[in-house]
Amino acid sequence: MTAASTDPRWLVALDVDGTILLPDESMSPGVPEAVGRVRDAGHVVTIATGRSWMATHRYVDALEITPEFVVCSNGAVTMRRVDGEWTRWHVETFDPRTVLNLLGDRLPEARYMVELASGQRLYTAQLDDWTLDGGRQVSFDELGEHPVSRVVVVSPGHDEEDFHRLVTEAGLNEVSYAIGWTAWLDIAPQGVDKGTTLARVHAELGMNPDQVLVAGDGRNDIGMFGWALRVGGRAVAMGQAPDEVKDAGGEVTEDVADGGLALALDTLLTGSPQVIAGE
Numbered sequence: 001m002t003a004a005s006t007d008p009r010w011l012v013a014l015d016v017d018g019t020i021l022l023p024d025e026s027m028s029p030g031v032p033e034a035v036g037r038v039r040d041a042g043h044v045v046t047i048a049t050g051r052s053w054m055a056t057h058r059y060v061d062a063l064e065i066t067p068e069f070v071v072c073s074n075g076a077v078t079m080r081r082v083d084g085e086w087t088r089w090h091v092e093t094f095d096p097r098t099v100l101n102l103l104g105d106r107l108p109e110a111r112y113m114v115e116l117a118s119g120q121r122l123y124t125a126q127l128d129d130w131t132l133d134g135g136r137q138v139s140f141d142e143l144g145e146h147p148v149s150r151v152v153v154v155s156p157g158h159d160e161e162d163f164h165r166l167v168t169e170a171g172l173n174e175v176s177y178a179i180g181w182t183a184w185l186d187i188a189p190q191g192v193d194k195g196t197t198l199a200r201v202h203a204e205l206g207m208n209p210d211q212v213l214v215a216g217d218g219r220n221d222i223g224m225f226g227w228a229l230r231v232g233g234r235a236v237a238m239g240q241a242p243d244e245v246k247d248a249g250g251e252v253t254e255d256v257a258d259g260g261l262a263l264a265l266d267t268l269l270t271g272s273p274q275v276i277a278g279e
Contacts, residue, residue: 007207009043010268013071013198013224015216016049016059018256019238027062030262035063038265044205048194050074050178050186050220052115052150055131057086068205073115074178074188074220075197076149090200091117093147094175094189100144102170103153103185110155112140114148127154129184151175151187178220186220193223202231209233213268215253215261217241222248236264239277252277 014020020031039045046067049056053072057079060070069089070079080089096114103110113123113130121135122143130152143151158166163179176188194216202212212233214224217240225235225248237249238260246252251274254260264275 010211011207012045013048013214015221018217019215019261028256028261029259034262034265053079069201071197073150075192075194076188092189092192093117093149096148096151097144107155110153113152114143115150153185195223195227199227225249
């Protein structure tokens with residue numbers, strides 16, 4: 001049996017949308033202050049998000065955290081800070097043509113975007129929610145010309161249940177998928193999610209296996225919840241999360257609008273074994 005590390009730090013990995021941020025992209029009440037307290041106590045606070053690095057790094061700066069690793073694109077991209085500069089440390093890709101053909105037949109009017117291994121984004125039409133600096137508008141057929149780390153689909157008029165039905169009908173069993181809280185479909189390489197990537201980061205850091213806390217609110221957080229619980233850590237679901245996400249977590253905090261993440265983070269400093277919603 002491998003001896004446990006004597007490192008007293010916790011690895012704290014936080015989702016962004018619906019966990020750190022409110023729908024208007026302002027911070028959830030008390031989160032910057034709570035993150036600061038956890039950081040100042042010596043713990044490692046990082047982000048694990050479905051967003052691209054381009055749409056994530058501003059929140060690393062806003063929270064004033066200095067992690068060595070940040071998990072983006074639902075685990076397909078891991079950024080690493082080396083000598084103060086960020087590099088793409090680990091990138092997973094897949095051939096998107098089969099997925100795009102299946103979806104294109106069923107959702108011809110949808111807006112599509114892919115992220116290349118370099119981080120460049122190709123898209124069929126603009127969407128205000130997409131960070132497209134340095135991106136390039138292309139035809140639908142051009143989206144599949146190169147391996148990608150993710151495919152994102154937004155179809156006006158379709159909700160989460162429609163996407164769930166579509167995934168089943170299309171047989172998307174060769175890739176991993178998640179449906180965001182703004183009802184878009186986000187597709188990553190098979191077997192890749194926030195949990196598989198956090199496991200790699202955790203091993204690289206050499207931290208104590210059971211001193212992990214992850215927090216999130218979406219179906220794309222279920223993988224990291226499972227990983228955290230398997231290693232003896234904590235998985236906190238936000239109060240507004242779907243029931244299946246709450247069921248996957250080890251504990252449930254208050255809604256994002258009520259500062260649920262701040263309440264969860266403060267339990268690390270008080271020594272509480274869990275956060276109990278409503279208290």
